[in-house]
Amino acid sequence: MSYVFGPVPSRRLGNSLGINLTPLKTCNYSCIYCQLGKTTNFTNKRMEYFPTEEIIEELKHSIEHSELSIDYITFVGDGEPTLHNGIGKIINWIRKNYKDEFKIAVVTNGSLLYDKKVRNELLNADLILPSIDASDEKKFRLINRPIFNIEYEKIIEGLRIFAKEFKGEIWIEIMLMKDINDSKEDIEKIAEIIKSIDPLPNKVFINTPVRPPVEKWVGIPSKKSLNYAEKIIPNAVSISYREEGEFDVSRYKNSLEAILDITEKHPLRLEQVEKIISHFEENTKDVLNALANFIRIVEYDNQKYLIKKN
Ligand code: SF4
The missing domain is CATH 1.10.10 (Arc Repressor Mutant, subunit A)
Structure with a gap:
């Protein structure tokens, strides 16, 4: 089983060594823009989806044998990484063994940050990248299509609490989509949500569906909407472009x-x-x-x- 991949070139994280903690499409959301396809294991259950010790062993091997330099070790992959209940143990292992040699990032939908246990498990990371795509509960259900018992306000409140506790950086990611959340009203409401997080997130990335989304009706927003979002959302940066750079394929046979x-x-x-x-x-x-x-x-x-x- 392969849990670690890369380093791959990332638009925001340089050379990123990825760790996948879940089987394909294990998530508590089924986002309309997901590039992994439809969610097949729709769950909010935290468990050890893959053996934590095996992941650590493979990670150690990948770090020692990587031909490219590594900027970030990033939890990202086939589903929502915070659903794996060993994430804190792996983060702490990296920190203990490699100190500050690499930065540790977690790409998450942020849905479990209301849970104190999950927040504590992430405290030793350097960077958390949660998503905020919706202007309200209705849009949340349209865009992210969460499992039934997840409420938008509770998620945002979890993020507000985490921002106060966390010593690293928080980079929010917004997926802006044509005629879905790119109206003036939607963008203004999302800006208000971001402003309610204290301290403010260090960066807010405005992304667009540059890779094929799961739903064909999802499209790239106009330049005008992108510019407006960049103008009124605090610390906003557009990353609406394709990643460049090489994949490290040295670990593969062909x-x-x-x-x-x-x-x-x-x-x-x-x-x-x-x-x-x-x-x-x-x-x-x-x-x-x-x-x-x-x-x-x-x-x-x-x-x-x-x-x-x-
Ligand atoms: S949260 Fe991420 S993995 Fe889950 S459905 Fe949305 S984009 Fe896909």
Whole structure:
């Protein structure tokens, strides 16, 4: 079983060594923009989805054998990482063994931050990246489609409490989508929610669905909406562009293995796939033929993407 991947180039985190803590699409949300497909394990249960000790062993091996430098060790992957009840133990292990050699980031939907136990488990990280996409409860249900017993106000309150307790940085991520949450009113309401967090989040990233979303009707907002959001939301930065940089594929035996593993977590543009194939000096046509049963090719925003079939 492979729990650790990369380092992969990240738009915000440089070279990021990823840790996946859940089976594919284990989440308490089913967001309309998710790039991993529909949520198949829809749950709010915290448990040890994969053995914590095995994850730590694999992480140690990946750190010691990485050919690229690592900027961040990032909890991100096939579902919501805070659903794994060993996340605190893994964070503390990294901190104890590597001190400040790498930064530790957790990409989360933020839904469990109302739980004191989860907040405590995240305190030793350097950076938490929670999502805020909705202007109110109704939009929350439309966009994030949470499991029935999660309430939006409770989540925002959890984030407000966490912001006071946490010594690291908080970077909020907003997914702005055409005709869904990009109206003037929606953007102003989201700005008010951000302003109610004290201290203010260090950064607020305005993202757009640059990779193929699960729902075909999700689209990229206008430049005007993006500019307005950047103007009125405190500490806002737009990251509405594609990531550049190379994937570290040194741990794979061939391009087939590399592409299948990376697309498990991350749709790849055709040009990125071609780069990986040329790294192994293999034939593009042969590899694409071998991938045909496992991968679908999706056209989105004038790009071809390879996505792993569920
Ligand atoms: S919270 Fe993340 S993993 Fe879960 S459905 Fe939303 S985008 Fe996908």
